[in-house]
Amino acid sequence: MKLAKRLALTTTALAVATAGTLLSTTAGNAAPAQSAPTHVDAPAALKVPDGNRLTSVFDAKGVQTYTCTDGAWKLLEPAATLSYKRDRAHRPVALHSRGPVWVSTVDGSAVNAAVAVASPKTGTIPELLLKATATRGTGVFADVTYIQRLDTAGGVAPATACTGTDQVGVPYSATYAFYRPAK
Structure with a gap:
């Protein structure tokens, strides 16, 4: 049952995003070309190492899905x-999972990453510096080295106790900034 709930939440979020992308593309309204950003405001703890340049910045909206494990939300x-x-x-151009x-x-x-630094914020999920662990393809996420999750809002696990195999999706938003090696 737990796996079915997780798959249903993820599948629903991905289906909504994909449908929006397909509708905007088939209507001739593909995502607009964006010039490369030059700067994002980030806490010093989340600074990207020298030798990397900012290549894209995205707004994100979705859910943080929590499951009940040993009476606590994880x-x-x-x-x-x-x-x-x-x-x-707000035409979708990427999915995060x-x-x-x-x-x-x-x-x-695509790019996979692992948390390098977490910067806690009161009342919301932490801001993060993530280091890429793998990339695929030649598009927007090719050769990404670092990702910053900034401007977070929401997404915090419920403060209430849980039982059994309960799951809950908590809405959140954030800004994701992607970096590549400077050439």
């Missing part, structure tokens, strides 16, 4: 859609 997985920061229509992994719905490229 993070199971995120499920979010990403859109270009300056796209007012367990791994963590980000996959472009535009070009199929």
Whole structure:
């Protein structure tokens, strides 16, 4: 039952994002080309090492899914859609899920990462610096080295006790900044 609930939550989030991408593309409204950003505001603890350059910035909206484990809520997985920061229509261009992994719905490229530094924030999930562990493809996520999760809102596990195999999706939003080696 636990696996079925997790799959249903993830499948629903991914289906909504994919449907939105397909609708906007078939309507001739593909995501607009974006110029490379030059700067994001991040805490000093989440600074990307020298030798890397900012290549893209996305807004993310989704859920942090928690499952009941030994009477406490534990993070199971995120499920979010990403859109270009300056796209007012918020057309999805990438999906974020367990791994963590980000996959472009535009070009199929992907990046997996692991948390390098967490910066706690009161009342919301922490901001993060993640180091890429693998990339795939030649598109937007090719050669990504670091990812920052910034401007987080929501996504905190419930403060209430849980029982059995309960699961809950808690809405969150964030800004994700992606970096590649400077050339």
